[in-house]
Amino acid sequence: MPAWQQSLDKIVADATPDLVALRRRLHANPEPSGAELQTSLDLYQTLDQPGLELRLGPDGCGVLADNRIVSPGQRIAFRGDIDALLIHEANDVTYRSQREGVMHACGHDAHAAIAAHVALALHKLEACGHAPWPLRWRAILQPAEETAAGARGMIAAGALDGVSSIFALHVDPPRPTGEVGLCVGPFTASCNDVQIVVRGRGGHGARPHESRDPIAAAAQLVSSLYQFIPRTTDSFDAVVLSFGRIAGGQNANVIPEEVELDGTLRTLDAQVRSQTIEQMRQIARGIEEITATQIEVHVDGGIPSVQNDAAAVRILQEAVASVHGVTAKVIPRPSMGGEDFACYLDHVPGAMFRLGIAAGDGRIRPLHTPTFDVNEAALPLGVRILARAVILACESTAAGA
Incomplete structure (x- = not known):
């Protein structure tokens, strides 16, 4: 193992108690999208260290x-939401939520x-003179990922100015700790x-023939969409359409004037997305x-599919291969989640990679559930992999300069 990797691993190992403490502090004090003021301040x-240049994101959210x-020279960026x-x-x-x-x-x-x-480890590696070549990096701590507004806001604030490439990770509850998922091309949907909005004509619940019932129309619409979208889509093309909210009316015996439906459309291909909307x-x-x-029917502009760059994935493969106790597995098919x-x-x-966080106790703690949690043994592995990827990418940038 090169000397710089040994030094990096020692830096990460020494800082692991602080890493776990930070994660627990953030976990205990969560803030929803667009309101991450205290999180950003923390x-x-x-990161307020001599030699680091810091600035807050839009409206004080993000760093x-x-x-x-x-x-x-251009910087290598890495993002954490x-x-x-x-x-x-x-x-x-x-450390449960307060x-x-x-x-x-x-x-x-x-x-x-x-x-x-990762930022602190890279900074310490440079400060002790053990960086193998000049490093140019930027940490992006991004708000509002869940509402798909944060990345565009940080980009508008200059997050990618002077950046040549970017890396990130996402925890993966079913994947064992010590295993990483990688793939080239589509990573998410x-x-x-x-x-x-379904607009009809309201009326008395006892005389539906005198109305144009938007609830009946909405029920027929959802049923038809769920039935016919899969039947008009090539079985090799992944499409998911789901509705999570239906709202209409206030009284049990009154047919309302309108019904609202909110849902989500997930696809892996732009042409398939356009065809599905039509x-x-x-x-x-x-x-x-x-x-x-x-x-x-209104469909917003949304966010595109994460498309992992082949050269960036090769850097991640090299980074993973150099971390003792970690193995990389090919992700066979992309997630239909958005990112x-x-x-x-x-x-x-x-490129983004998946970091296994399963604790090995046989329990899966899925994302977006009240019982979700992280095996904290995975945290320093994530730091070591991501820091290595940034350093290796900086070598390419230095060579190009």
């Missing part, structure tokens, strides 16, 4: 941290703690919010005709 203070460099979800925690642990109805149920506390300690609108037009209602890390990849190449 991370800012954690950008750069190392000071004397020679010109920091927002929590509106979920009430069910875990009985000392905020009613808010919880780090997607591992962003781990992502943020790992990214912050594109994600679009779907809003539908099929949804065709089905809606058919339901309009048979129910005499008016149906408006606004994709927005960075619209501008610069990069």
